[in-house]
Amino acid sequence: MSNFKKISLRVTDHLLLITASLVVGLPFLWMITTSLKPPKLAFKSPYLIPTHFHWENFVNAWQEAPFGRYYINSIIVALFVTFGQVFTSALAAYAFDRFEFPFKRTLWFTLLASLMIPLPLLVIPTFQIVQNLHWGNNLIALIIPRAWTAFGILLLRQFIHSIPRDFDDAARMDGANTLRVIWNVILPLARPAVATLALFAFLFAWNDFLWPLIVLNSPENFTVPLGIANFSGKYGTRWTLLMAATVSATIPAVLAFLAMQRSLIRGLVTGGINE
């Protein structure tokens, strides 16, 4: 009886999880199958399985818009933002945890309080600043203003706090300066937290839409989200073409995530929350 109960519990659990996964995965399934169908048959049943594979949808989509260019732009922005956030956060977090200096508490409180400022509020004046710096319609405007993060400093400081100071001292004995200590000792030990921060920074830059929408105006500078929005505005209901474009814009990112997910989720689980 107990065995029967165990098995039926397992079956219901999996049924529930499979249903939920199907609902969540539906947009991905639909996107992929529609992208492969001939335009005329796109909405004839059977809906989910393409009867012929029309790879030319992809060729057409790529001819209509330079998705390769969008990809390169997005990757440049996301990589620099990620590197910038990890770099500035690591230095600041180390200083806040290990050193005493005037106005430390005031500064810390100010940085944390800034987490509450909604981005749309900052967009209007920041656009003026970027114009005055002559960064309008330039990828640098997507990178420099986003190269710091209060969240990252908070996250890394908490993690660095759990690393004993003996490690710093040992490295200093060997003649390492502060930058070396941070780079060679602290960052490798704080890897879960760094991975979490890097994931968040990358996703934030990758998904960002409102700010690039305001700053960029020529298609050769578009990031993936802007390119997709532009494409969708142009090709309204040519769904097969549109889905081919969306697959081109989404699947590589999802695949990259799948490749790295083990370490990333572990970083999120151990570094982000438990510390």
Place this chain on the structure above:
Amino acid sequence: MRNRQARTAYLLIAPALLLFAVFTAYPFLWSAQISFTNWDGMNSVKKFVGFQNYINLFSDPEFHQSIKVTAIYTAVVTVISTILGFAIALLLQRRGKSSAIYRTIFFSPVVTATIAAAVVWQLLFDPFVGVIDIGLRAVHLPAPNWLSDPNWALAAVSIVGIWKRLGFAIIVFSAGLSSLPTACFEAAELDGINAWQRLRYLTVPLMKPITTLVLITGVIDAVQVFDHIFLMTSGGPMGSTNVLSLYLYNQGFRLFHLGYASAIGWALFILVLITTMVQWQFRRRDDS
């Protein structure tokens, strides 16, 4: 020695501090100043108008509508994604090792660019060829014209919001569940409590700090929503999805009412501030 330490510390925080000053603190204060003017962005002449923009907000029916829509969207998306996320995290925990593939599926929307997802959802919600309405018609339920019916558009964009947010909630809850003290549960097991009692009197109370974290980050996220609504409905039909960020964007970057748009931005900030303060109060009450 102390002096040298302070100098090193300041050098280390300098990069972050400089960026914070130029691209957060300064624009934040400047936006307050802009909100007291009638600046149009082009003209260098800015006229000081005092509290006029804020007074206008109070009597602006579009702004009232916007507040209402934002509040509904935020409440619906945050509450539903949190409850579903908690339930799914519990299931995943019970299934242990075999849950990896599910976790991947649930997290995929988080890594997908919101805009790209919005294009696909537009197709799914299409009244003629969209799978949602095809399915509803097949079981003889009413199939609404989701994105162009003012009664249904907010529900449609909220569904996308929940879809996008769910994976984050699941991951955070999973992390929380895996770090709960097992000793409590073993002791309770000996006392012979059933599954429901265990959930009600152990898991839920122990998970309260994590739940608060998921709720508060959810609210801060949802209150600023922009991307998929911009693409799917642009705030329509009839303002039924015109959230604050969208209203701010249209006032600021379509009509160039920078003063008025900045006042909307401050309303948004005050909403975030109130939510955060309410949560602080709860926390303090729990601590004492």
